[in-house]
Amino acid sequence: MAYLKRSDIPYYYALADAFTICDAYFTSGMMSTDPNRYYHWTGWCGQNGTSTADGPNTGSTQGTPALVNGTGNGIPPLGPVVTNAEAGYNWRTYPERLLEAGVTWKIYQDTGVGLDAAGAWGWTDARPYIGNYGCNSLLYFLQYQNAAPGSELYQRSRTGTQIYNGSTYNNGTLFDQLRADVLNNTLPQVSWIPAPEAYCEHPNYPANYGAWYVSNILSALTANPAVFASTVFIICYDENDGFFDHIVPPTPPMNAAQGKSTVSTVNELYPGTTSANFQAGPYGLGARVPALVISPWSKGGWVCSEVFDHTSSIRFIEQRFGVTEPNIPPWRRTVCGDMTSALDFSKPIAKTSPIPSAAQYAAPASDISGNVRKPNFPVVLPPTNALPAQEPGIKPSRALPYELQADGQVNPANGTIDLTFTNTGDVGAWFHVRTANSSTAGGGIGPWGYTVEAGKSLSDTWTAQGVSAQYDLSVYGTNGFFRKFAGTIGGASANLAVQTVYDDAGGGITVNVTNAGAAPTTVTVTDQYTGTTAQQVVAPGANFSSIWNLQSSYRWYDLVVKASTDAGFLRQVAGRVETGAHGVTDPYL
Secondary structure (H helix, E strand, C coil): CCCCCCCCCHHHHHHHHHCEEECCEECCCCCCHHHHHHHHHHCCCCCCCCCCCCCCCCCCCCCCCCCCCCCCCCCCCCCCCCCCCCCCECCCCHHHHHHHCCCCEEECCECCCCECCCCCECCCCCCCCCCCCCCCHHHHEHHHHCCCCCCHHHHHHCCCECCECCCCECCCCCCHHHHHHHHCCCCCCEEECCCCHHHCCCCCCCHHHHHHHHHHHHHHHCCCHHHHCCCCEEEECCCCCCCCCCCCCCCCCCCCCCEEECCCCCCCEECCECCCCECCEECCCCCECCEEEECHHHCCCEEECCCECCHHHHHHHHHHHCCCCCCCCHHHHHHCCCCHHHCCCCCCCCCCCCCCCCHHHCCCHHHHHCCCCCCCCCCCCCCCCCCCCCCCCCCEECCCCCCEEEEEEEECCCCEEEEEEEECCCCCEEEEEEECCCCEECCECCCEEEEECCCCEEEEEEECECCCCEEEEEEECHHHCEEEEEEECCCCCCCEEEEEEECCCCCCEEEEEEECCCCCEEEEEEECCCCCEEEEEECCCCEEEEEECCCCCCCEEEEEEEECCEEEEEEEEEEECCCCCCEECCCCC
């Protein structure tokens, strides 16, 4: 949870400059480590008391508790799995589905000093440079713990290197098996690589220990160019942190006071328990975290801003091999993408930016041989607190499947404003609404969330508050999408309906303003990027249209609409026009 500049982690900055970083990748839940990993390997976290071999139903009822720990014995229903209990679970995992479909896979790890009772290797033994630190969450599932030696499940999930022979660290390296499989053209179709404690970037170990570990994986993968040419290497972080700003993550609404959704929220809402005083709430999404996509098909220093979470890597494998994971709930499938937008298979780029060596970040041999654990990181506050500045410049940005609108309609007779959220894009999207005063909707005071599937729309009504009937609502969406609606209702206040129309071919935008009030007013539209204005007196019932080509701002727009007769009236529209072509990151940043 630190602000790490380029000089702090140069290797990771170099990877982002050379390949693709996903800057809208969120953890699956605002909760602890293990449940996020269960999403990563199984598509959900076993909530709602379900303990089935095949995961949850897609309807509103729970699955039937059934099977089985490999012996045919029934297992009681699980309580909601939202902790790091590591108690032993038995619902179906995605690697099992791959195995059944004939897709090869393997966990590359170190076996440490053997599997302990909780399913961890090399954690409780306090040797931070071996084992997997419990990061292979498949080993918390009974079917893996009880897998017979020599079985497919055992060989793929419970074997690995063993660089510590019980007295010394002289039995090869952590990367020997991976490198051998790459060189021998025996790399499985899907692989997962959990790290020992010292290299997984948990406190108390330096992030650059992780950089050293990642650099060795990449070195192994590129040792055989033919293998790397058909490989995608995804680096992700299970719980938090790394982006410093904490953009609000998408969440499903618990009820009408929190928003609406066109798609089912089954298996996304924790009902809460009165006995343990656990409050009800959505499971996710969680904190925004870095994710790097490394491949010949992701070269070029791209940014991909489609919303992803830990289930997105499963979705990517689904797209590649056609093996579906039914555990992933429908709301999550709607909001989170499959990561294919992070790659461009039409034209691999031959060269990348130089990637520095990470050899200098190797742990000291004396620390390894002595099993030396790092002390707590010494946090030194800066003498003067100030927000850090983002690096200047722009980066190439992937084309995105979003096309969103949010329109407002004031109703003076009843003192309300209606917002309509429209999704004409190719994937589902989430709108986040906040109020700067005490406006209410659905009986709640906000914030609100609205999930809208592709090709659908949703509406809600806010009641303005106070003697002057004020409203001040902000709508946030993906990749900088923003709408602001502020003003008063009734009296001499302006009542302008503002709508935008995208030019999907040329990348421009048209702002249409209709005067729904009783008096004429001068409407001014200002481009926040260039300072350019368009202005016209608009009579009651008349319309004013202004066209903005957005060439100088690379299809990004930030337009403010004001009325001469009402200083409190404000409409603001911002975002990027998607044309199907790649672009650049927001130059205003």
